[in-house]
Amino acid sequence: MDTSRIKGIQNRQRIVEAADRLFYEQGYNATSFSDIAQVAEIPRGNFYYYFKTKDEILENVIHCRMDGVAGMLEGLESRLDCPRARLLALTDIIAGRGDDITRYGCRFGTLNAELGKRQQALQQKAAGMFDVFRDWMERQFRGMGFTDEARMLAMHLLACIQGTTLLVYTYKDKDFLRYEVARMRQWIGSLNPGETTP
Amino acid sequence: MDTSRIKGIQNRQRIVEAADRLFYEQGYNATSFSDIAQVAEIPRGNFYYYFKTKDEILENVIHCRMDGVAGMLEGLESRLDCPRARLLALTDIIAGRGDDITRYGCRFGTLNAELGKRQQALQQKAAGMFDVFRDWMERQFRGMGFTDEARMLAMHLLACIQGTTLLVYTYKDKDFLRYEVARMRQWIGSLNPGETTP
DNA sequence: GTCTATATATTGATAGAC
DNA sequence: GTCTATCAATATATAGAC
Numbered sequence: 001m002d003t004s005r006i007k008g009i010q011n012r013q014r015i016v017e018a019a020d021r022l023f024y025e026q027g028y029n030a031t032s033f034s035d036i037a038q039v040a041e042i043p044r045g046n047f048y049y050y051f052k053t054k055d056e057i058l059e060n061v062i063h064c065r066m067d068g069v070a071g072m073l074e075g076l077e078s079r080l081d082c083p084r085a086r087l088l089a090l091t092d093i094i095a096g097r098g099d100d101i102t103r104y105g106c107r108f109g110t111l112n113a114e115l116g117k118r119q120q121a122l123q124q125k126a127a128g129m130f131d132v133f134r135d136w137m138e139r140q141f142r143g144m145g146f147t148d149e150a151r152m153l154a155m156h157l158l159a160c161i162q163g164t165t166l167l168v169y170t171y172k173d174k175d176f177l178r179y180e181v182a183r184m185r186q187w188i189g190s191l192n193p194g195e196t197t198p
Numbered sequence: 199m200d201t202s203r204i205k206g207i208q209n210r211q212r213i214v215e216a217a218d219r220l221f222y223e224q225g226y227n228a229t230s231f232s233d234i235a236q237v238a239e240i241p242r243g244n245f246y247y248y249f250k251t252k253d254e255i256l257e258n259v260i261h262c263r264m265d266g267v268a269g270m271l272e273g274l275e276s277r278l279d280c281p282r283a284r285l286l287a288l289t290d291i292i293a294g295r296g297d298d299i300t301r302y303g304c305r306f307g308t309l310n311a312e313l314g315k316r317q318q319a320l321q322q323k324a325a326g327m328f329d330v331f332r333d334w335m336e337r338q339f340r341g342m343g344f345t346d347e348a349r350m351l352a353m354h355l356l357a358c359i360q361g362t363t364l365l366v367y368t369y370k371d372k373d374f375l376r377y378e379v380a381r382m383r384q385w386i387g388s389l390n391p392g393e394t395t396p
Numbered sequence: 397g398t399c400t401a402t403a404t405a406t407t408g409a410t411a412g413a414c
Numbered sequence: 415g416t417c418t419a420t421c422a423a424t425a426t427a428t429a430g431a432c
Contacts, residue, residue, distance in 0.1 A: 008397065027315040029227055032425065045399055048427070105314055112368045113311040116303055117225040127368050155365060155374060156381065163361025167353060170310045170325050176353060183354065187396075198385075198396050206415065231408065243417050246409070 012050050012060075014040045020061045024107050027114055028058060055122060062125050065107065066132050073136045083143030087157075087188050090137075094161060095181045098174045105169035108133075109162045134158050145193035153191070160184055210248050210258075212238045218259045222305050225312055226256060253320060260323050263305065264330050271334045281341030285355070285386050288335075292359060293379045296372045303367035306331075307360045332356050343391035351389070358382055 018040035022031040033054065037044045051057045072093070080086045094101075104110065108129040115123035137154035146153060164180040167173070190198060216238035220229040231252065235242045249255045270291070278284045292299075302308065306327040313321035335352035344351060362378040365371070388396065 011397090025315065027227075027312065029225075030316055033427085034425085043399055045401080045428090046397080049397065052427085054426080105311060109364055110311050110315070113303060113308050113364060114225065116367050117223065117308070118228055123368070130365070130368060152377060156378065159361035159365045159374075159378060160358065161361065162364045163357035163359065166307060166311060166360045166364065167328075167357045169314050170321070170328060176357075179350060180354065180357060209415090230406080232406085241417055243410095243419080244415080247415065250409085252408075 008050070011040075011042060015042060015047075015050055015057065016060045016064055019057045020064060023058070023061055023111065025104055028054075028111065029114065055119075058122055059125060062111075062129060065129055069108075069129065069132045070136075073132070077136075083140035084188060084191075087137065087140050088185055091181050091184050091188070094165075095177060098168070098177050101165050101168050101177060102172050102174050103169075106162060106165040109165055110169075130158065141191075144191065146191075147193075149193075157184065157188075206248070209238075209240060213240060213245075213248055213255065214258045214262055217255045218262060221256070221259055221309065222302055226252075226309065227312065256320055257323060260309075260327060263327055267306075267327065267330045271330070275334075281338035282386060282389075285335065285338050286383055289379050289382050289386070292363075293375060296366070296375050299363050299366050299375060300370050300372050301367075304360060304363040307363055308367075328356065342389065344389075345391075347391075355382065355386075 015036060019031070019036045022035055022039060026035070033047055034044055036057070037047050042050075051060075073090075076086045076089050080089060100107075108126075112123060112126050112130065115126050134151075134154045137157055138150045141150035141153045160180070161184070164177060168177045187198065213234060217229070217234045220233055220237060224233070231245055232242055234255070235245050240248075249258075271288075274284045274287050278287060298305075306324075310321060310324050310328065313324050332349075332352045335355055336348045339348035339351045358378070359382070362375060362382075366375045385396065
């Protein structure tokens with residue numbers, strides 16, 4: 001049996017998971033190879049066997065996050081039949097992540113914000129994390145009966161979520177998360193296709 | 199005449215202005231002393247005469263930005279009597295900054311997002327930039343007749359603005375800025391104290 | 397696949413001559 | 415107030431023994 005290859009895959013995964021956590025908690029540029037190696041418990045020198053550059057790690061982290069989100073959203077879809085209920089369930093999940101959001105902001109939003117300045121190639125890939133949310137929300141709005149407006153409704157809701165998380169994070173104010181999530185829920189509950197959207 | 203002191207003040211101001219621009223365009227951590235010195239056209243070694251640490255420069259940049267915003271908002275207040283019109287005028291100003299927002303995001307939001315991860319002491323000071331907006335908006339809502347709700351309305355509007363700028367910045371989508379600003383204007387226009395706020 | 401040693405560049409920051 | 419020289423620390427990255 002080729003145990004070495006299995007161990008290599010485990011190590012790769014360990015590195016990606018460590019990087020994922022550190023990029024979230026410290027930011028991408030503030031996280032060094034040494035930091036990742038230390039958390040992943042991989043010797044510094046051995047590191048370049050798995051990843052040649054930090055960008056390469058980031059790409060893996062992005063895909064890992066996208067898969068995670070997609071899985072979570074698919075779970076909502078299979079558990080709940082009603083699109084409106086699915087959107088409400090998503091707001092619940094966000095509200096439940098209050099502690100992380102207060103401390104480190106949104107996993108996806110803060111990365112996009114950081115990369116946008118000078119690493120646009122990477123940031124374009126990171127934008128894919130938003131795509132997963134936006135496309136899923138758009139599908140739910142379509143399921144509610146919206147057609148042309150569905151995409152913009154999804155973008156609007158995403159913007160509300162991102163703005164909220166940034167203020168919660170900036171002001172370390174978890175109450176504001178609850179307040180804004182309640183607002184979002186009211187908005188989602190009030191939406192009806194055909195009427196003018198508030 | 200003490201020309202040397204005047205020149206010193208000029209140099210200080212030049213450094214702060216250069217740092218302000220670079221922190222916005224590249225981010226705080228990605229900007230080195232050398233970068234600032236180069237843009238400000240101050241020799242690298244001569245730099246530490248004016249500022250001992252990068253944090254010290256940042257504090258000056260933050261205060262510079264806060265003064266700038268305060269001045270801009272005071273201008274709106276003196277030019278327009280109606281609080282609602284003032285809020286609408288602010289959304290106009292934001293819409294007019296579409297190019298910068300698309301390229302570099304919000305001057306204030308991106309800095310808060312970056313500093314929050316590991317430089318919380320600095321971030322707390324940077325949050326003051328949000329305070330200036332929030333407090334001003336709260337005053338306008340009070341002027342419109344809102345009392346207890348004024349502060350949360352201000353927070354909500356700030357969150358909408360921040361979420362919007364982040365998506366515009368992430369997706370390089372200036373159209374979305376126009377769309378969301380139109381939404382905000384509609385919301386501001388529809389607000390009336392006493393009624394349930396949408 | 398693992399690990400040590402090391403190259404090289406850049407960083408923030410200082411000392412001290414002018 | 416100006417500028418050169420330089421420090422110590424840290425960064426990404428590589429070579430090569432095992």
